[in-house]
Amino acid sequence: LHVRLGPCLPRAALLSRGRPPPWSSPRAWLGAACPEKAAVAGPAPEDWGPEPGSWPERLADLVTPLWRLDYEQQLRVKAEALRGILERLEARLRALGSPGAEAGALCSRLQPFRPSPVIDGYRNKCNFAIRQGPDGRPRTVGYVLGSRREQQLVCVQPGHLKHIPEQHQRVARCYQAFLHQSPLEPYVEPHGRGHWHELTVRSTRRGHTMAIIAFHPQQLRPGELWPHKEHVKEFFTQGPGADCDLTSLYLQENVQCDQQQPCYQLLAGEPHIFEDLPGLKFRISPGAFFQINAAAVEILYRVVGELSGVDPNTLLLDLSQGTGATSLSLAQRTAQVLSTGLVGQAVEDARWTAAFNGITNWEFHADQVENIVPQLLKSQETGQSLVAMVDPSRTGLNSQVVQAIRNCRAIRTLVFVSCYPSGKAKRNFLELCCPPNPGKDLLGEPFVLRQAVPVDMFPHTVHYELVLLFTR
Incomplete structure (x- = not known):
C-alpha cells in the first residue's frame, strides 16, 4: 500500500x-x-x-x-528503534576510528523519551x-x-x-x-x-x-x-x-x-x-513552517535550551529553517542570535515576532554560514562563547553546510534537532563525527556526540524529534 x-x-x-x-x-x-x-x-x-x-x-x-498501542507502548517502540539507529552509527564510527565511539557509548548517552502532553488531536x-x-x-x-x-x-x-x-x-x-x-x-x-x-x-x-x-x-x-x-x-x-x-x-x-x-x-x-508559547507570541503566515504539535514544542525548546547551555555570554548561530521560533525562544537568555536559515514568509514572521516581543538581539543574515565565519571569529575575540544550532527538514543538512560547520574552528558546540534521524540525517551525524576526510572536504576536528534526548512530537506515528548535543 x-x-x-x-x-x-x-x-x-x-x-x-x-x-x-x-x-x-x-x-x-x-x-x-x-x-x-x-x-x-x-x-x-x-x-x-x-x-x-x-x-x-x-x-x-x-x-x-502505532494507533493500536497504548501510549507507553508507543514510546517503547520508538525508543527501541532509536537505540538501533545509535548502535549502527556507533559501529560505523568505530570502524572509522572516531573518538568517543567505544562499544555502548552512544546508547549510554541516550536519555528517556520526553512524552507529548497531548496524545490525540494534536496536529495544528x-x-x-x-x-x-x-x-x-x-x-x-x-x-x-x-x-x-x-x-x-x-x-x-x-x-x-x-x-x-x-x-x-x-x-x-x-x-x-x-x-x-x-x-x-x-x-x-x-x-x-x-x-x-x-x-x-x-x-x-x-x-x-x-x-x-x-x-x-x-x-x-x-x-x-x-x-x-x-x-x-x-x-x-x-x-x-x-x-x-x-x-x-x-x-x-x-x-x-x-x-x-x-x-x-x-x-x-x-x-x-x-x-502562544511561554513568554512569546508568534506570527504564522500561510506558507511558513511551524512545529506540528504546539504543546510538545514547549518541551522541545526547553530541551534545546538545556543542552545548548546558553547564557548571557553566548552567541547563538541558528542555521535552522522554519520561523526562527527555537532561537527566538532562547534569545532572551543569550548575548546575541544570528539566524541564517530562514526563507520566504518565515523571515518576515520572525522579524515581526522579535519586534512584538521586544527581542532586540536577534538578527537575520541572508549569507551562507561560510560567509559569516569572520563575524563568528570576531565574537570569540570579545570573549563570547559560540553555540551553533541546526534544525533541518526531513532531508537533513546538505553537504556544504556540514562541511562549513566541520571546518569552522570557532564552532565547538553544536545542537542538532532532527525530525527524521532514521533518514538522511544519519549521514550528517556520521560526517560530523568521523575523522578528517580531505576527499570530502571534512578537514576540521570531529565532533563527539555527548547527549541525545528524544521528544515525542508525533504520537500514534513512528516519528519523533531527536535533540543531539555535539561538542569538540
Whole structure:
C-alpha cells in the first residue's frame, strides 16, 4: 500500500493487520458529506472504530501505525528503534576510528523519551487531497490511499484518525460540501485537469483557524476566475462553511511564483494566525513552517535550551529553517542570535515576532554560514562563547553546510534537532563525527556526540524529534 498525504505526512510502511480493539472515533466521516449546515458541521450521533480490513483501517495503519498501542507502548517502540539507529552509527564510527565511539557509548548517552502532553488531536496543520472515495463519489476530501495490486486509488475520509483535531475535520467536511456545489471540477493528477486542488488547514491554541485552498486556474481568465473566488468566500463566510469560524481563508493559485512572494490570495479574514508559547507570541503566515504539535514544542525548546547551555555570554548561530521560533525562544537568555536559515514568509514572521516581543538581539543574515565565519571569529575575540544550532527538514543538512560547520574552528558546540534521524540525517551525524576526510572536504576536528534526548512530537506515528548535543 501507499499513501499520498502532502508535504507534512510522508509515505509509511503498512504494519501488521491484526484485529483492532474497540476505540472511539467520530462517525461523521464514514457517511456521505451533506451540504446542509447542520449535517456538515454537526457532531456524529455515535462513535465506532474502523472495521477490520476496511479502507479506514488501512489508512489508520499507514498514517498512524502505532494507533493500536497504548501510549507507553508507543514510546517503547520508538525508543527501541532509536537505540538501533545509535548502535549502527556507533559501529560505523568505530570502524572509522572516531573518538568517543567505544562499544555502548552512544546508547549510554541516550536519555528517556520526553512524552507529548497531548496524545490525540494534536496536529495544528493538515493537508487534505481530493479524489474519488471508496463509495465512488468523485469529490471526496481526505487522504489518497491505494495499492498497485488493486489498480485503484481512492480518497479516504480521515475522521477516525486519532491525531487530527475535530476542527480540521470540520473544515475538510465543509470543503467537500463546497466541491459538490461548485461547477468546476477538482484537479486530478497525473492528468493535470480540473481546478480545485488540495486543502491545507492550520490552527493554533488561541482558537485561530486558517484554511488554504490550492487552485489551478488552467485557462481561466481573471474575469472568469473571480466568480469562483467569490463563491468559495461566500460559502465559508455566510454559507454552510461559516460554522468553521475561520480566522483566515486563502486561495493559493498553482502558477509560477517567486519564492519570496508566494501566490497566496487572502479571500477573507486576517492575514496571519498567532500562537502562544511561554513568554512569546508568534506570527504564522500561510506558507511558513511551524512545529506540528504546539504543546510538545514547549518541551522541545526547553530541551534545546538545556543542552545548548546558553547564557548571557553566548552567541547563538541558528542555521535552522522554519520561523526562527527555537532561537527566538532562547534569545532572551543569550548575548546575541544570528539566524541564517530562514526563507520566504518565515523571515518576515520572525522579524515581526522579535519586534512584538521586544527581542532586540536577534538578527537575520541572508549569507551562507561560510560567509559569516569572520563575524563568528570576531565574537570569540570579545570573549563570547559560540553555540551553533541546526534544525533541518526531513532531508537533513546538505553537504556544504556540514562541511562549513566541520571546518569552522570557532564552532565547538553544536545542537542538532532532527525530525527524521532514521533518514538522511544519519549521514550528517556520521560526517560530523568521523575523522578528517580531505576527499570530502571534512578537514576540521570531529565532533563527539555527548547527549541525545528524544521528544515525542508525533504520537500514534513512528516519528519523533531527536535533540543531539555535539561538542569538540
